[in-house]
Amino acid sequence: MRPNRAARPYLILNLILAGVILLIMGYSLFYSPEEDEYPVPCIHEKLTGEPCPSCGLSHAFSLIVRGRVDEALEWNSQSLRVFIFFALQLVMRSGLAVTAMWVKRNLRVVAVTDAVISGVMTLAAFWPFIRMLWISLF
Incomplete structure (x- = not known):
């Protein structure tokens, strides 16, 4: 059977997409939460002096990949939800890449199912951020 x-x-x-997620995970592993020297500062906090809803995510991800979930939740209460989203997406991207190579029929069904599941997962993971943004606009 040919791909x-x-x-x-x-x-x-x-x-x-799997590569981007691996870069995010690698970034989290590379930077130590103890040293707190992340190269990407929060622009919102720099401009306004107030933390944004995603402040602390980099620090929290660094703690999560080290198994320190309770500390991570102190940095950002939504961090575990977002981290799980990226971890599940990494598994999905890897599995769907292999599936796409061998599916002869119904590739459209695979792609549409992927889009729907990923869309629902995105809303579930980022809903608190979307909600906060919506409230701040109106």
């Missing part, structure tokens, strides 16, 4: 050539764009997309 499905029609699925190549979907395969590439999944590999790119």
Whole structure:
């Protein structure tokens, strides 16, 4: 059985997304929460002096990958929810990349199912941030 050539764009997309997620995880592992020297400061906090809803996520992710979940939740109460989203997406991207190579029929069904599941997961993971943004605008 030969890999499905029609699925190549979907395969590439999944590999790119998995790579981005691995970079996020690597960033979390590379920077120590003890040293607190993250290269990307919060622009919102720099401009307004007030923390934004995502402040502390980098620090929290660094703590989560080290198994220090309770401390991570002190830095950002939504950090575990967002981290789980990225971890599940990494598994999905990897699995769907392999699936896309071998599915001969119904690739569209796989892609649409992926989009729906990923959309629901995105809303579930980021709803507190979306809600806060919406409230701040109106």
